[in-house]
Amino acid sequence: MTTGIRAIVVGMVANILLSLFKFAGGILGNSVALVADAIHSLSDLVTDIIVLFTHRIGKIPQDKNHPYGHGRAETIGTTLIGLLIITTGIGVIHETWGAVAGAPRQTPGILAASAAMLSILINEGLYHYTRRVGETTQSPSLIANAWHHRTDAISSIAALVGIIGASQGFHIMDPLAGVVVGCMIMKVGFDITHKGVRDLMDTALSDEHTQKIHSVLKNIPEVLHFHDLRTRVIGGEFLIDVHILVDPEITVTEGHRIAETTRRNLINAIVNIHDVLVHVDGEYDADVEGIYPVTRKELIDIAIPLISELDNNISQPEIRVHHIKGKNIVDVFIKIDPSQSMESSRTLVADVKIKLETAPQIDRARVYLDLTP
Template identity: 25%
Template structure:
């Protein structure tokens, strides 16, 4: 499981995102209002709502590091996933709004030519957001945090959005003002796609979804373990970023309880070292050997009918 220190590090990443988003959103909204850039306005609005999603991730991380209690025997780790789900809802709402606004501008044909300040604002913003993405992405991998990983993906999409806005603004200054609202629409689409990706991954984990390929790989490894004669009902689920497995194995029925327990210990150690799975529940059942199987029932030969008497 994630340690207290790791989750504290995750909170630091979320705080950095909040600070960056807050500063950039204020700057972009002010500059877009002065320069009339639709793409920069959409980018600034996106960053403003990213503040809310980053706050949701921060709250989720704070709740996730609470110790287990009488109502939460496994801890509060899924709060981090719920925070990611909330962040995806906020993102898709903003993406739809940005897309509608850009479409209305395109239909009305009210294009404006942004200033050079809008271009430099978008360009520098993209660079800052990409540096934020690199920091949070590396930190998320280090502490194995799904919430911070979702936030880092949002950082990356925001950096691409800002670079795209800069390209649209630059093109507008060269006599192609239609590219500014077109890039704003592109911003909306990227926001929606990113939100859907986060929602899909998070909801799969929250509904106890588990990768089938991982189950089959683990099943193959366990079946090769010494003393295992068969496997039945291997199941997996996620608790935060940790995999939890339940399985039934068959062993020689003549083994002692201690010998069967030693087999499960070896399996647990193997799964921890090879797959990083630290939580395994193994139920042991005796394998049915040939001499224990009941004999097959054969049909009795039909009695010959007695000859008819005259």
């Protein structure tokens, strides 16, 4: 049994015992607020079952059909828990409102107060235990369930206040406390549901996380600029997509190294990152068309015959193609006869450059002498 499953089972057993104890204490101790609190504890048992189901699915490793894993199941579970908490709060208010408008009831006794006090202590302990496990396992459904335990503790405090007030002669305080409990339950349910829906809608990370991402990217010297930053949350884990701008003259392998450095720096700097996708740009693609109409093969097929026209003795040159700011740039590395003079070499370089730039597809040619043997 994993630590997450163990925390859920502990909560289920505690909720069953607390529900029975508070029902008995509320009925025998004449406290409407405590009965309302017992209903809340019973609703915890339903959410525990949901958490148990969604938590187990969410921890299933990624597979062919779910390349991002199954973490979204936990987000769905979190949302369902929030909706159930809201429903519970509405039910509690409905049940206790009749007592507010009805005839005065018997004064709650010491049994009701003792049950409320015990509920406060147990539920606060469950809250800290479940939340710690949820944060350790990065489980949003466990964290949501922990807050459900906290609402039980808070509602028990409200019930205890109502019981004490009623015992001092303010009989309306007990059912009013039940209404307050219902409102507090609804508020917590709304907050949990809101967070779950945000994650289901792929809402971006908080401003704090976004600023941390910006800081990491700005501290990578080779990253000249970054844009199109997109973030989302799946099952408590973060997914990040970002475009980085690098020097257009670097090699593909160097660009890959910069991208990998960016990915690892973000993962090391921010907890809960599941994956980072880095797109490398050699230019800011918002300013120019990202897809150039001519391919590398086409440019080489144009350049080779033009070079051969000048000197058939030039061996197969190495050609590199760059697409920068809407221009097609061709770098040519040619080997020459070692006995050839420097003057004739300069003339050859100039002639090759001029010849290549006569082609309409080549906007700029850069010619280099390859002096390797």
